[in-house]
Amino acid sequence: MRRLLFVLNPISGDIDKARLATAISAYCAARGRVAAFFATTGDQDLARLRTHLAACPPDAVFAAGGDGTVSLVAEAVEGTAVPLGILPLGSGNGLAKDLGIPLDPQEALHLVWQHRVRSLDTLRVGGKFATHLADMGFNALVVSKFDEGKVRGPAAYVRIATQEYAAYEPATYYIETDRETWQGPAFMLTMANANTFGSNVVINPGSPLDDGQFEICLITPFPNSAAPALLYRLYTSGFDASEYTRRLHCHRARITVSGAARVLAQLDGEPCYLPTPVEVEIRPRSLRVLVPAATAETTE
Numbered sequence: 001m002r003r004l005l006f007v008l009n010p011i012s013g014d015i016d017k018a019r020l021a022t023a024i025s026a027y028c029a030a031r032g033r034v035a036a037f038f039a040t041t042g043d044q045d046l047a048r049l050r051t052h053l054a055a056c057p058p059d060a061v062f063a064a065g066g067d068g069t070v071s072l073v074a075e076a077v078e079g080t081a082v083p084l085g086i087l088p089l090g091s092g093n094g095l096a097k098d099l100g101i102p103l104d105p106q107e108a109l110h111l112v113w114q115h116r117v118r119s120l121d122t123l124r125v126g127g128k129f130a131t132h133l134a135d136m137g138f139n140a141l142v143v144s145k146f147d148e149g150k151v152r153g154p155a156a157y158v159r160i161a162t163q164e165y166a167a168y169e170p171a172t173y174y175i176e177t178d179r180e181t182w183q184g185p186a187f188m189l190t191m192a193n194a195n196t197f198g199s200n201v202v203i204n205p206g207s208p209l210d211d212g213q214f215e216i217c218l219i220t221p222f223p224n225s226a227a228p229a230l231l232y233r234l235y236t237s238g239f240d241a242s243e244y245t246r247r248l249h250c251h252r253a254r255i256t257v258s259g260a261a262r263v264l265a266q267l268d269g270e271p272c273y274l275p276t277p278v279e280v281e282i283r284p285r286s287l288r289v290l291v292p293a294a295t296a297e298t299t300e
């Protein structure tokens with residue numbers, strides 16, 4: 001692994017990256033690696049990155065940004081032999097947390113030098129790519145408002161969530177999976193390949209990212225009085241212990257939203273509208289990712 005491409009998101013996490021490229025180049029050169037850089041613009045990044053990868057194929061591509069940047073690079077290299085590396089430089093860095101990648105970007109840079117390759121599952125949600133977590137309902141609404149705002153970072157997310165909570169009206173969903181059906185109103189519904197949101201909410205505890213299945217994690221409507229206990233469970237890996245939660249384990253699902261021709265969703269932190277019904281499916285072990293040697297559960 002000699003030629004490395006670093007995909008830099010200049011705005012992610014509100015972190016100044018002015019000296020990042022110089023530091024990465026020096027680190028790589030000292031170890032006989034050659035670093036090249038690709039800056040995201042927020043416009044047509046996937047198409048531009050694919051063109052760049054086809055013209056100058058690297059041995060690995062590092063996403064230097066948050067979950068959106070990781071998802072962009074993951075989609076570009078999915079199904080190829082080129083592995084994804086992660087330098088966590090976003091607001092939340094959910095996938096890096098789930099994979100045990102150091103949250104200090106300087107420490108994560110050691111993946112250039114020491115790593116194992118782990119093959120992860122990915123998701124298709126309404127035909128669109130996701131590798132970490134996707135959802136409909138309350139969190140998707142908050143992510144969409146966050147995306148429209150000018151302020152980034154966790155405090156802005158919490159402020160929007162608090163503003164939207166009181167007036168939020170849960171939708172009613174009809175879910176058919178390859179194993180069961182579920183119908184009812186839901187506060188939010190997460191299609192989870194991974195475990196932990198960037199906010200540290202553990203929405204899908206204990207589920208490996210390479211088990212060939214995904215989970216639909218439902219939070220049903222709850223009274224205000226139940227919110228503190230529910231939040232406590234979500235932050236302490238106790239998702240299944242609440243009377244307002246339910247997890248469906250599956251390989252495929254079709255989700256219909258009562259009375260809606262389209263639904264607001266978020267996929268790996270990026271908001272979008274999807275036509276309903278929404279088909280969800282797993283793509284087993286379709287993405288190669290560089291992880292620290294000590295935490296790799298599955299190695300090649």
Ligand SMILES: Nc1ncnc2c1ncn2[C@@H]1O[C@H](COP(=O)(O)OP(=O)(O)OP(=O)(O)O)[C@@H](O)[C@H]1O
Nearest residue numbers: 012013040041042065066067068069090091092093
């Ligand atoms: N140069 C740019 N200018 C404006 N927006 C950009 C630019 N490059 C990428 N983006 C946008 O940044 C978003 C992805 O940000 P990313 O998720 O990596 O960071 P974050 O939101 O700060 O962190 P996290 O997802 O961990 O919360 C995408 O919506 C993308 O379109």
